[in-house]
Amino acid sequence: MSGTQTPVPGESQAIAAPAAEVPVKVFPGAVYECVRCGTRTTQEELSTLPEVKCICGYRVFRKVRPSVVKQIKAV
Numbered sequence: 001m002s003g004t005q006t007p008v009p010g011e012s013q014a015i016a017a018p019a020a021e022v023p024v025k026v027f028p029g030a031v032y033e034c035v036r037c038g039t040r041t042t043q044e045e046l047s048t049l050p051e052v053k054c055i056c057g058y059r060v061f062r063k064v065r066p067s068v069v070k071q072i073k074a075v
Contacts, residue, residue: 029043030042030063031063031064032046032061032062032063033061033062033063033064034054034058034060034061035062036054036056036060037054037056039054039055039056040064041054
């Protein structure tokens with residue numbers, strides 16, 4: 001007996017769907033900084049490159065915090 005199975009009429013077969021890409025959160029105007037050399041770049045500049053990599057070759061970035069501090073009133 002061979003290793004293949006014949007489909008049974010009336011039984012649905014699951015078709016393997018291609019793996020979906022994980023959606024990436026995009027922060028418009030966000031500035032990222034290379035952890036190794038400190039070069040700053042924007043999300044738009046990083047998205048134009050084929051891979052997320054700094055000019056120094058390092059792949060670890062951190063999001064730069066804005067210089068404006070939010071102040072809220074305490075309750």
